[in-house]
């Protein structure tokens with residue numbers, strides 16, 4: 001059946017005029033829908049959800065709200081407006097005009113970058129597919145689904161690039177994006193964190209805070225790319241990503257708030273008492289932070305990376321906000337990177353800047369992660385408690401890079417295996433912690449009502465009152 005693309009797939013890339021692309025997408029679209037029905041939030045296919053849909057990139061068009069059944073969501077393809085006479089901002093081709101087509105010599109590297117980014121988008125939908133069953137409120141349920149459909153749209157964005165610019169290789173890559181599945185033992189998703197199941201809402205808020213924020217930094221780096229269609233695609237994705245950051249930040253903030261209320265009301269900060277009163281104790285929240293932060297740090301890749309150096313040299317992937325750097329070639333500079341030394345301690349190594357690009361991005365990410373942590377600490381202080389949240393060292397609990405598999409405490413001091421074994425449960429969520437958090441997950445679907453472990457949000461979505469029926473379950 002022929003589709004009216006202007007109607008069915010809102011876009012600003014003249015889809016209706018590009019026959020080859022249209023044919024490729026006609027082939028891919030039903031597979032995407034099958035994937036959504038099978039791997040997405042299947043139990044809610046018939047629900048009406050108050051969703052934001054992008055129908056244009058200008059201020060008014062990118063956020064139109066209305067009740068939509070998710071399988072009927074209009075997943076559009078949008079590129080941010082072109083920057084006139086845009087020039088390459090970094091690497092060996094610095095200052096030259098940007099590329100509107102893929103240069104032959106960079107074809108496979110670019111395809112790999114786009115496929116890796118694209119793989120994370122459906123992966124997160126798969127990871128979160130059962131969360132709807134235990135939503136703490138209709139407000140949160142709606143936000144989950146908004147994030148889910150937008151990750152679906154990000155998949156469309158990457159598939160558009162693969163189909164539009166990479167010929168048959170791109171089409172095969174686009175198929176593979178629907179064939180790999182999160183946690184699948186035969187065909188897992190490409191990056192480790194995207195194979196971790198997300199079965200409780202605390203993990204969902206941690207994921208949107210820490211892991212989506214990695215996505216934000218990756219998109220910022222790709223938005224610098226000399227390949228202009230990729231840059232413009234990522235720039236528009238970043239506007240949606242801002243909402244995902246909000247879900248994480250406000251979600252954890254509300255959990256902290258509720259915990260502090262319970263501590264005040266019961267007059268005790270004893271973790272067992274807090275749990276008995278139906279809230280998450282602060283040390284458990286810290287362990288969740290330790291887990292999701294360290295797991296998300298791995299997504300930036302190794303501290304010393306020839307791939308990162310090549311991506312930068314060939315102007316494919318820059319540094320987030322490249323313009324804030326004084327110089328854009330990164331030749332003859334170095335970055336001091338911490339590495340394990342032979343005696344089980346910490347040493348410093350000067351790494352050529354281009355090879356340290358992953359670390360440059362990771363450092364910016366860590367600084368950004370700390371903003372929320374300080375906000376949560378202000379709440380704790382205002383409530384009159386001494387507890388302080390903190391990000392663990394970037395050496396703690398790493399699975400990729402120079403610190404992979406090295407046992408350290410949260411301060412990053414290397415420790416013996418035996419001490420790790422004894423202390424691990426103080427630092428990372430134990431099976432018992434996860435069991436407790438799971439026990440809190442009770443489904444609340446009465447408009448305006450909240451589960452007891454989380455405070456209500458400050459305001460509703462798009463100026464709606466908080467008791468608005470954001471999801472009609474039907």
Ligand SMILES: [Fe+2]
Pocket residue numbers: 121150151154215
């Ligand atoms: Fe995304």
Ligand SMILES: [Fe+2]
Pocket residue numbers: 151212215241244
């Ligand atoms: Fe996201």
